[in-house]
Amino acid sequence: MSGEPVTGAPGTAGEPMGDGGPAEGRGRGITRRRFLVFSAAGVGLLFGAGYLSRSTWRRYIAAAVNTAELPYSGPTEPGLWFEVLPDDSIVLHSAKVEMGQGTFTGLAQIAADELEVDIGRIRVVHAATASGNVDPFATGGSTSISGLWDSLREMAATLREMIRIEGARQLGVDPGEVAMADAVLTAGGRSLRWGEIVSAAGEWEVPDAPEPKALGEYRYVRRPVPRVDLEEKVFGAPIFGMDAELPGMLHAAIARPDRIGARLVSVNADAARGMPGVVQVVEEGELVAVVAESFTQAERARDALRVEWAADRSWQTEEIRAMVRVGEGTPFSIQREGDPEDVLGGGGVIEAEYESPIGAHAQIEPAVALADVRAESATVILSTQVVELTRKEVARVLGMKKEQVDIRPTFLGGGFGRRLHTPIAMDAARLSRTVGRPVKVTHSRKAEFQRDTFRPPTHHLLRARLTDAGGIEAIEHHVSSGDVMHGSPLVPAPAAALIGHDFGAWRGGMIQYRAIPHHEAVSWRVKLPFATSWWRSLGLLANTFAIESFIDELSIAGGVDPVELRLAHIADDEAGRRLRAVIEAAASRAEWTNEVRDGIAMGFAASTDANTPCAQVAEVSVEGDQIRVHKVTCVIDPGIAVNPDQVRAQCEGSVVMGLSAALFEEMTVRDGVLGPTIYGPYRMATMRDAPREIDVDILENAEAPGAVGEPPLGPIGAAIGNAVARLTGIRLRSMPLQAALQRAMA
Amino acid sequence: MIVSFSLNGEARTVDVPGDTPLLWVVRDDLGLKGTKFGCGLAACGSCTLHVDGEAVRSCSLPVQAAEGREVTTIEGLGDPENPHPVQRAWIELIVPQCGYCQPGFMMAAAALLAETPNPTDDDIDATITNICRCATHARVRKAIHRAAELAAEVAAGARTAEGRRNGDTSSEDGAGGDR
Numbered sequence: 001m002s003g004e005p006v007t008g009a010p011g012t013a014g015e016p017m018g019d020g021g022p023a024e025g026r027g028r029g030i031t032r033r034r035f036l037v038f039s040a041a042g043v044g045l046l047f048g049a050g051y052l053s054r055s056t057w058r059r060y061i062a063a064a065v066n067t068a069e070l071p072y073s074g075p076t077e078p079g080l081w082f083e084v085l086p087d088d089s090i091v092l093h094s095a096k097v098e099m100g101q102g103t104f105t106g107l108a109q110i111a112a113d114e115l116e117v118d119i120g121r122i123r124v125v126h127a128a129t130a131s132g133n134v135d136p137f138a139t140g141g142s143t144s145i146s147g148l149w150d151s152l153r154e155m156a157a158t159l160r161e162m163i164r165i166e167g168a169r170q171l172g173v174d175p176g177e178v179a180m181a182d183a184v185l186t187a188g189g190r191s192l193r194w195g196e197i198v199s200a201a202g203e204w205e206v207p208d209a210p211e212p213k214a215l216g217e218y219r220y221v222r223r224p225v226p227r228v229d230l231e232e233k234v235f236g237a238p239i240f241g242m243d244a245e246l247p248g249m250l251h252a253a254i255a256r257p258d259r260i261g262a263r264l265v266s267v268n269a270d271a272a273r274g275m276p277g278v279v280q281v282v283e284e285g286e287l288v289a290v291v292a293e294s295f296t297q298a299e300r301a302r303d304a305l306r307v308e309w310a311a312d313r314s315w316q317t318e319e320i321r322a323m324v325r326v327g328e329g330t331p332f333s334i335q336r337e338g339d340p341e342d343v344l345g346g347g348g349v350i351e352a353e354y355e356s357p358i359g360a361h362a363q364i365e366p367a368v369a370l371a372d373v374r375a376e377s378a379t380v381i382l383s384t385q386v387v388e389l390t391r392k393e394v395a396r397v398l399g400m401k402k403e404q405v406d407i408r409p410t411f412l413g414g415g416f417g418r419r420l421h422t423p424i425a426m427d428a429a430r431l432s433r434t435v436g437r438p439v440k441v442t443h444s445r446k447a448e449f450q451r452d453t454f455r456p457p458t459h460h461l462l463r464a465r466l467t468d469a470g471g472i473e474a475i476e477h478h479v480s481s482g483d484v485m486h487g488s489p490l491v492p493a494p495a496a497a498l499i500g501h502d503f504g505a506w507r508g509g510m511i512q513y514r515a516i517p518h519h520e521a522v523s524w525r526v527k528l529p530f531a532t533s534w535w536r537s538l539g540l541l542a543n544t545f546a547i548e549s550f551i552d553e554l555s556i557a558g559g560v561d562p563v564e565l566r567l568a569h570i571a572d573d574e575a576g577r578r579l580r581a582v583i584e585a586a587a588s589r590a591e592w593t594n595e596v597r598d599g600i601a602m603g604f605a606a607s608t609d610a611n612t613p614c615a616q617v618a619e620v621s622v623e624g625d626q627i628r629v630h631k632v633t634c635v636i637d638p639g640i641a642v643n644p645d646q647v648r649a650q651c652e653g654s655v656v657m658g659l660s661a662a663l664f665e666e667m668t669v670r671d672g673v674l675g676p677t678i679y680g681p682y683r684m685a686t687m688r689d690a691p692r693e694i695d696v697d698i699l700e701n702a703e704a705p706g707a708v709g710e711p712p713l714g715p716i717g718a719a720i721g722n723a724v725a726r727l728t729g730i731r732l733r734s735m736p737l738q739a740a741l742q743r744a745m746a
Numbered sequence: 747m748i749v750s751f752s753l754n755g756e757a758r759t760v761d762v763p764g765d766t767p768l769l770w771v772v773r774d775d776l777g778l779k780g781t782k783f784g785c786g787l788a789a790c791g792s793c794t795l796h797v798d799g800e801a802v803r804s805c806s807l808p809v810q811a812a813e814g815r816e817v818t819t820i821e822g823l824g825d826p827e828n829p830h831p832v833q834r835a836w837i838e839l840i841v842p843q844c845g846y847c848q849p850g851f852m853m854a855a856a857a858l859l860a861e862t863p864n865p866t867d868d869d870i871d872a873t874i875t876n877i878c879r880c881a882t883h884a885r886v887r888k889a890i891h892r893a894a895e896l897a898a899e900v901a902a903g904a905r906t907a908e909g910r911r912n913g914d915t916s917s918e919d920g921a922g923g924d925r
Contacts, residue, residue: 100844233845236780413846
C-alpha cells in the first residue's frame with residue numbers, strides 16, 4: 001500500500017513530526033559531511049536531499065544546515081525524504097505527484113533496490129508542503145523518473161550505508177563484518193532490525209555516497225513490478241482530491257460566464273439565498289459563489305442566481321481559425337540547416353497545409369479543492385501538478401506568507417497538463433476565509449470544459465522538393481499555434497519574453513530527418529482570446545500529424561516506400577541511430593507492407609520527443625465513411641525502462657488518447673461560447689473505438705531512463721491518416737480525422 | 747424525506763431531499779468515496795454502481811428511486827481479502843493508471859458478467875461505454891475476459907464443493923478449502 005487516504009484528520013499518514021519535533025528532544029542535524037539527518041525517539045530516521053544534481057543538492061543541504069533552518073520550514077527545502085519507522089517500514093515522501101503515470105511505483109523500485117529491502121516495506125506518499133518537501137517546479141514534461149534517477153539512487157544507497165555503520169556501532173563490530181538483508185542487520189549471530197537501529201541511534205555518521213549498483217544487480221528496476229497504488233485503486237480507497245473531507249466542511253459552487261471574455265455586471269441572489277442548505281452567497285469582485293451544506297444544494301442555488309455578464313465581442317470558430325495562420329503573428333526560426341529558401345524558391349515544390357482544432361483535457365476528476373483558512377494559517381487539499389505555485393498563489397490571495405500555507409497534494413484523477421495551474425485553490429481559500437469554515441469547491445463538468453486551458457489550435461504549412469530519385473532535397477515546416485508556454489504562470493512573463501519562441505507550441509515541430517540537406521522549422525505565435533496551455537505532449541501531436549503525414553505524401557509523390565524514405569534521411573549520430581532502430585523495429589514487428597489486405601491498410605509514422613524516439617504502425621479500415629483502427633504497433637526507446645509494464649501502459653494509453661484526439665475531439669466556439677460542455681457531444685474514444693490490439697516493444701538504447709509519458713502520443717494521428725490515404729486516396733489534412741473524412745466523402 | 751435502502755448489504759436510512767442524486771448520498775451522507783463524480787449527466791460512467799444488480803449511473807438517479815432496493819458500490823463488490831473476480835483480474839493485469847474512473851468501469855464490467863458470463867468483444871464494446879482519459883481500454887478488455895474465466899473457475903469450484911457437501915455431509919469446510 002502506498003497511498004494515503006485523504007479523508008479524515010489533517011495529519012496525513014507518514015507525516016511524523018508535530019510542531020518543533022526535530023528541533024526539541026534528541027533530534028539534531030549532524031553535519032559531518034553536510035547531510036541533514038534527524039533522529040527522534042519513537043519516530044525514526046529522517047533523511048532527505050534535494051534532487052537537482054549531485055553538487056546542487058549537497059549545496060541545498062549544506063545551506064539548510066549552516067543557517068540552522070529546519071527542513072520543515074526553511075527556504076532550501078529538499079525534494080525527497082526517507083523516513084525509517086520503528087516498525088521497519090520506510091516512507092518515501094515524494095514531491096512529484098502520482099497522476100497515473102506510475103512515478104510512485106518507479107520511485108519505490110529504485111529505492112528498494114538501493115536500500116536492499118523488499119519493495120513492500122516502502123510506502124510512497126505525497127509530501128505536503130508543511131513537511132518541507134517542496135518541488136520548486138512541477139510534475140510534468142515526462143521528467144519525474146529521469147530527473148530523480150541519479151539522486152534517488154545515491155540517497156538511498158547513502159541511507160543504507162548509514163544504517164549499516166550505525167547498526168555495526170550498536171553491535172560493537174566493524175561495519176565490514178555485518179550483513180544486511182531486507183532491513184535486518186546481522187553480525188556474529190546477533191541481529192538488529194532497522195527499526196531498532198534508528199530508534200536507538202544518537203548521532204549519525206554519514207559516509208560518502210556509495211556508487212549506485214550496476215543494472216544487473218537490481219531486483220526491481222527493469223522488472224514489471226505491479227503498481228504500488230493498485231490496491232487503493234481497485235478497491236475504491238478515498239485517495240483523490242475529490243474525496244478529501246475536513247470536519248465541518250461546506251460545499252461551494254461558483255457562477256461562471258458562458259461567453260469568452262465576459263465580465264460581471266450584476267448579481268441578483270434573492271432566490272438563491274432562501275434555498276435549502278444555503279449558508280452564504282459570496283460576492284467578492286468577480287468571484288460569485290454559493291456556499292451550502294451539500295454539493296447538490298450549492299449547485300442548485302448557484303443555478304438559481306441571476307447573474308448578468310457582458311462581453312465586448314462574440315467569437316466564432318471561423319474567426320479563431322483565421323487568426324491561427326502561418327504568416328500571421330510573430331515568427332521564430334527554431335531549426336535551420338543548409339539553404340532551404342533557395343532550394344524551395346523555384347518551381348517543382350510540393351506544398352501542403354494541415355490543421356488541428358482546439359482540444360480539451362477532459363480528465364475525469366474535475367478541478368476541485370478543499371481549503372481550511374484560519375487566522376494565521378491555511379491548508380488546501382487538492383489534485384495539482386504545481387504544488388509550490390499553488391502555495392504561492394494561495395498565500396498571495398490571502399495576504400499570508402507562503403510558510404503559513406500548507407498545500408496537501410493528493411492522487412490526481414488525471415493530470416495531462418490540466419493541473420499545471422490550479423487557481424481553484426485560490427477560490428476555495430477565499431471562500432473558506434469568508435465563511436470561516438472549510439470549503440470544498442468543485443467544478444461542474446460544464447465549467448471544466450469551458451474554463452479549461454486548451455490544447456491550442458494549429459495551422460501548418462509544409463513545403464519540400466524531391467530529388468530525381470525521390471529523395472528529399474529540402475523541406476520546411478511552419479507552424480502557427482496559440483500559446484502553450486506564454487501566459488502560463490509556470491513560466492514568468494520576463495522569462496517567457498526572454499525565451500521568445502514558445503517551446504511548447506513547437507514541441508515535435510522540428511525536422512527529425514536531419515540528413516535532408518536543406519531543412520528549416522519556423523514557429524509562428526498567435527495570442528487567442530481564451531486560455532491555451534499545456535496538454536499532454538504539448539505541440540507533439542499536431543506537429544507530428546502534420547510533418548509525418550507530409551512525409552507520407554512525399555513518399556507517394558516520389559514513388560518511394562515511406563519507411564525507406566524515412567530511413568534514407570536519418571542523421572548518423574546517437575539520436576539518429578536510436579530513431580532508426582525504432583523505425584526498423586516497428587516496420588519489422590508489424591510486417592510493414594504498402595499493400596491493402598482484406599480491406600485493411602497500414603500507416604506509418606515516427607516522432608522524437610524529449611529525446612525518446614517512437615515509431616507506430618496503424619492498421620486501419622474504412623467502413624462506409626467510418627475509420628476503424630484495428631491494431632497499433634508501437635516501438636519506443638526510452639532508454640532504461642525502470643518498469644517495462646508501466647512503459648507499456650503509457651504507450652497503450654498514449655496511443656488511445658492520441659487516437660481519440662486525432663479522430664474525434666474538437667472544441668468549437670459559437671457566439672462566444674465554448675462547447676461542447678459534456679462527454680458524448682465532446683466525442684472521445686470508448687471501448688468500441690479503441691484498437692483491439694496494441695503491440696508494444698521497448699528498446700533500451702540509452703544509458704539512463706528517459707521520457708515515457710508523452711512521446712508515444714506523437715505518431716498516432718499521422719499513422720492513421722496515412723493508412724486512410726492508402727485505402728481511399730483521400731489525404732486527411734485536418735484533425736479530427738473522422739469528420740474530415742466524412743466531409744471529403746460527402 | 748426519509749429514504750431507506752440496503753448499501754453493500756447493510757440497511758441504511760437517510761433524511762435528505764428525495765431528488766438528491768444517489769451518488770452524493772452515497773459519497774457525502776454515507777461516506778463511501780469509491781463511487782466517483784465525473785460529469786453529473788450520466789455521460790462518463792464514473793459514478794456507476796449497482797441497484798438490484800443492475801449497473802446504474804448514480805449521478806442521475808434520485809435517491810428516492812433507491813427506496814427499498816439493494817445498492818452495491820465498489821466497496822461492496824469485494825475487498826482485498828475477498829475480491830470480486832473483476833477486481834482480481836484488474837489486479838492481475840494492472841489495469842488502472844490514475845484510477846479515478848476505474849470503479850465505474852469495474853462496476854459496469856461486473857454487471858455485464860452477471861448478465862453475460864462469457865462476453866464477446868462486441869458485447870464489451872456495446873455495454874461498456876464509460877470514459878477513461880488515461881485510455882486503459884486495452885487492459886480493460888483483457889481484464890473483462892480474464893474476469894470471466896476467474897468467475898467460471900469460482901463457479902466450478904463452488905459446484906465441486908457443493909457436490910462434495912451433498913455426497914459427504916460430515917464435511918463442512920469443502921467450500922472454504924477451495925479458496
